[in-house]
Amino acid sequence: MQDYHDFIDEVLVDEKAIETRVAELGAQISRAYAGQELLIVCLLRGGLTFTADLTRHLTIPHTLDCMSLSSYGVGRYASSGNVRVNLDLMTNIEGLNVLLVEDIVDSGRTLAHVLHILKTREPKSLQVCVLLDKKYRREVPVEVDYVGFDIPDKYVFGYGIDIDEHYRHLRFIASADMKKYKKTP
Amino acid sequence: MQDYKDFLAEILIDEQTLQTRIKELAEEINRDYKGKDLLLICILRGGIVFLVDLMRHINVPHQLDFMAVSSYGAGARQSGGSVRLSLDLKTDIRSKDVILVEDIVDSGNTIAYVLEFLQTRQPRSLKVCTLLDKEGRRETPVQIHYRGFRIPNKFVFGYGLDLDDYYRNLPFIAVVDLKKYQPPA
Numbered sequence: 273m274q275d276y277h278d279f280i281d282e283v284l285v286d287e288k289a290i291e292t293r294v295a296e297l298g299a300q301i302s303r304a305y306a307g308q309e310l311l312i313v314c315l316l317r318g319g320l321t322f323t324a325d326l327t328r329h330l331t332i333p334h335t336l337d338c339m340s341l342s343s344y345g346v347g348r349y350a351s352s353g354n355v356r357v358n359l360d361l362m363t364n365i366e367g368l369n370v371l372l373v374e375d376i377v378d379s380g381r382t383l384a385h386v387l388h389i390l391k392t393r394e395p396k397s398l399q400v401c402v403l404l405d406k407k408y409r410r411e412v413p414v415e416v417d418y419v420g421f422d423i424p425d426k427y428v429f430g431y432g433i434d435i436d437e438h439y440r441h442l443r444f445i446a447s448a449d450m451k452k453y454k455k456t457p
Numbered sequence: 458m459q460d461y462k463d464f465l466a467e468i469l470i471d472e473q474t475l476q477t478r479i480k481e482l483a484e485e486i487n488r489d490y491k492g493k494d495l496l497l498i499c500i501l502r503g504g505i506v507f508l509v510d511l512m513r514h515i516n517v518p519h520q521l522d523f524m525a526v527s528s529y530g531a532g533a534r535q536s537g538g539s540v541r542l543s544l545d546l547k548t549d550i551r552s553k554d555v556i557l558v559e560d561i562v563d564s565g566n567t568i569a570y571v572l573e574f575l576q577t578r579q580p581r582s583l584k585v586c587t588l589l590d591k592e593g594r595r596e597t598p599v600q601i602h603y604r605g606f607r608i609p610n611k612f613v614f615g616y617g618l619d620l621d622d623y624y625r626n627l628p629f630i631a632v633v634d635l636k637k638y639q640p641p642a
Contacts, residue, residue, distance in 0.1 A: 273518035309458065314505075316523055317521060317522075317523065320505060320508075320509060321509050321512075321513075323505070324505055324506050324509035324510075325509070327625065327626040328506075328626050328628060330626055333458035333623055334623070334626070335619075335622040335623060335625075336502060336505075336619075336622070336625055337502070338501055338502060338505075338523075338525075340523065340544055358544060358547075359501075359523075359525055359543060359544040362527075363622075432509075434521075437520040437521070437548075438518060438519075438520060440512065440521055441512040441513050441515055441516075441519070443513060456518075
């Protein structure tokens with residue numbers, strides 16, 4: 273595997289900035305749902321690190337569930353739009369406050385699909401929290417209620433976000449120079 | 458939902474001790490897997506918090522994958538014999554060095570089943586890393602290669618481990634006083 277130093281373009285959000293912002297989001301969500309209960313839905317696999325850290329800052333009662341999705345199209349570069357549910361929720365969300373937690377919103381296609389699926393199950397409320405928002409890439413309008421950082425249209429990795437399944441463990445979010453990146457065989 | 462302080466018997470492992478030990482485990486893994494092709498497998502949902510923190514200290518190249526299993530029939534607090542695989546791995550583990558990351562090994566029934574199942578796919582190596590080991594409860598022998606803590610046969614929660622799906626976000630491992638605990642309605 274290539275050392276990330278070989279292809280890193282720049283650190284977009286450093287560890288300290290992530291920690292501070294995640295704590296702020298946790299506090300904001302705790303205030304918004306004060307006196308209520310919340311189901312956190314983590315979208316695997318990218319949203320995992322963010323979810324684990326975010327929930328540690330929640331002061332309200334909450335439960336956790338996970339969904340795993342994939343596109344029927346090809347990889348991360350192009351989303352066909354249709355979404356396959358690999359792992360559905362264990363929880364029946366009817367009548368619950370649901371907060372969907374994602375690492376990144378890009379075209380918005382996947383997110384729009386999931387929201388549509390979840391809405392048909394009639395939750396009491398359904399909101400979205402994303403760590404990173406690539407607004408310029410949006411193709412489908414989706415309402416995002418909590419945003420960690422707006423980021424430019426760059427290929428990013430770290431803090432749960434992978435490149436070909438690697439580099440998720442890095443504590444910061446960086447952009448990659450894909451001309452220098454070589455896929456591990 | 459009840460405040461955890463209402464039924465807290467004791468804090469078994471505090472935050473600092475957990476974090477120190479997790480770093481040590483990761484360093485052991487870093488030494489053992491230098492130059493190998495490591496895949497970390499997390500069993501949802503209890504193992505998430507441990508996995509995220511462990512992974513941040515792992516600096517050998519590694520990938521991440523998930524499995525979700527449930528028991529046929531038996532309730533949340535018992536581990537029945539048969540295991541239903543609700544989410545299988547995305548990765549083909551043949552010839553990979555695999556570590557199964559678990560929050561807790563109790564009877565060992567579920568993990569023994571999962572290990573046997575994974576073994577049929579012929580990984581190069583297959584090891585187990587668990588944060589907590591309740592050895593006193595073991596019904597099926599399981600070899601544990603990386604162990605965070607041996608704990609007594611007490612009902613524990615926090616740090617990814619839930620009580621009726623709540624309290625996963627607490628930064629420590631605590632023991633429940635079951636006489637004082639009231640499950641949510």
